[in-house]
Amino acid sequence: MAVLANSATHAHTSEQDHEAHLREEHLMLDPRPRGEMNAMVMESMQTTSWKFWVAAGIMAILVAVCLFYYWGYMIANGLGVAGVNRPIYWGIFLVNTVFWIGISHAGTFVSALLRVFKAEFRRPFTRAAELMTTFGLVQAGLSIFMHMGRVWLSYWLAPYPNQRGLWPNFHSPLAWDFLAINTYLLSSTMYLFLPLIPDLAMARDRSTGWRKTLYRILALGFRGTEGEWTHLRFAMNLFAFAILPVMFSVHTIVSWDFAAAMRPGWSSTIFGPYFVIGALQSGLSAVAMVLIVVRATMKNMKYFIRPEHLDGLGKLMLIISMSWAYFFFNDYMVQWYNGDKWTDALLHFHEEGPLGWMWYAMLIFNVAVPWLTLWNKNWRRNPTLLFTVGLLVNIAMWFERYIIVPTSLSINRFPFTYQFYKPGVEIPLTIGTISFFILLYMLASRLIPLVPVWEVQEGQMAHSLRKFGKETVVTVSDLE
Template structure:
């Protein structure tokens, strides 16, 4: 049967026209001229309202007061003003650190892994996810310094030759985290910058003044020649494959902070994959939350971010919620039947102790809510519903880290050494300050760089066609590489 690739004729029968209209609801089958796409992205960067500047001012004040001010006060007074003390030496600081490192993994997953598997729905939001990786790492990287206490000697964590023959303790988790975060931050920043080059050149050619000078410097003389496109695609593909093992190794190292210790409830061989699955679950949920906010606040963003993208990401969240539940209960079952009395007591206290409500909220938010809602296509394609679900999932993932760290440390081998942990104002303030810092960085970036990779969207639209096969229309995807 012959296949025609020309535009579908208006004379098609009614079912064929309905099928074509349904396909046009998808971004890849609703193309617009390249110049119009460029204009839409640039307008979203310039659309600043008084509410935007109020939000920037409020967030800046909160960062200065809650993060900078409280951290400075803690440095001046001493880390004793925090709630961490014997027997619980890791509290909200480490909980929030693990949370931000987990959030940062979604950018790599959404961009690199979906690019490797050629998932076409990733095209309009890869940059939004990659920015989340960079800013999440920037927020999380503060916590080894905050928890260090004497931050002015932070360079002792760096393994460099020195005249004093002073080398860091390689058994310390601080050194592991420093190396892991530095490696991941450098690689993720490069991976963010490479696909940004064509869009920086686009912004360079459409701006004046200081913006033009900045974009001109950052675009590195990009002209869009065939040789430049060839090298760019090769470099992106190489980094996509290379950064995936970096992503897995970084959060595995974070899990080793706990698993290699002689602490009941931590010395588990499943912590590596368990932490990775949890990081992807919280990260993909955070991507959906950000996309819903961008879709509601930025001009023209509803054209690029559509219900189909929330639908696809919602399916991923449901799959990883099931995988997280498997690893969570696997860890509990193995520990329970392993015969280690300390671990049994800890697991019992998680569900029956004074902070058991944290444990039950974690299961409700991470398992019950996704399993009861995300099976529905209608819910997955409803932005406000996805916003609420994904925010609750990340609250549950924060409670999961809280359960692993302070709730486990409080009841170890000797009953006379037991204790309860109560976060104090400095810890809560600094944790809230890093959240404000993350949101502030995202707000500023949304007006400084194109959040949508226009060239990737246009490339996908050129590859996707609606063709007529007999009396019906079907989607067709061409191989561009």
């Protein structure tokens, strides 16, 4: 290592520098007393500036107008106020559904996968990622209900013994969608809640007034006894393993909505993994964006979320971007290779049609931008740059779904019926779902300890710096 070479000349000082550098770099090597970290998290949760309320107020107004008013207007007047027509029966609502499910993916991916593989850098931000899953799924659910012609009858999709004498049609991918999204919402909420219990108990013991009442109810009487911890660890481990296949199933089932249909451009067997990778592509970028905003705006967060975390996420984003490029190429190749003339017309329409700019933007933002920036360690660790890359990747992934849904629907086997798609109330409703996500996250950041203190402390206890001769070495003890 470079450090070793240096140590020959400036043995004493550089050793100390190296150690100080390691502590500054890695949260796990920079321990603070539990009481201090508790106080920091409580403070970050309870310190609210006027800027927060202004932003929350704007979001609340946007939710009220763009989401609730326009949705009510659309329910009252029918889908005619949206942009769907024949043959583009699915528009931006389905784009948003797939997009938000993608966003919700990475929360669980980052948390469960890194937990299962014991990646230590996950510890401070698992909660922030899991919250994204739950709130993203809320938006996905809202979007799919918006899309329905008669949303007041949506309970007909649920399998329960009823007076109509009908079950849902299990041949339909949509029936599976409904079940998969519900399963994912329930299990990810439980997975969010389990590691939250010790932190809620911590908050209960350090708050007064209505907060105390709230945390007392939510903490379920957790006192931190050995028996409680054993049960909790067992349950968390179980959920971390069980939720991963659920996560994969959800997005493959969403891909069936397209892959099971006999349409040029949709009928593609690679859609399952392609959608999962696409979901991770947008979701990981969204995790990075959320962490950067949390770090910049909330008190004490610079201690918990450090450039090393952005660095780790940046590497993941780069790998996922490469995988996405592979699956995109694979999907494109297989469709082009089958030689169907309608598919051929569709592929040309993607590139040369009026929305060709979107197709190129998708490739540039999804492939060129991450590949050209994220290979550099200093650039990965730059919050502004990583945020920009994350934003561009998310825009590109939204474009990708737009190309798959309304753009591909413009082309079918009857040139006589070709049409273009002009969004109507989809635009305010899209703004509404984004605002609702931000609003929910903002409110949660006031009510829920965003950093799992017990998990950080556990990691810090397991890590230590030791000296072997003159070399400082990081050691990690196995926890389980």
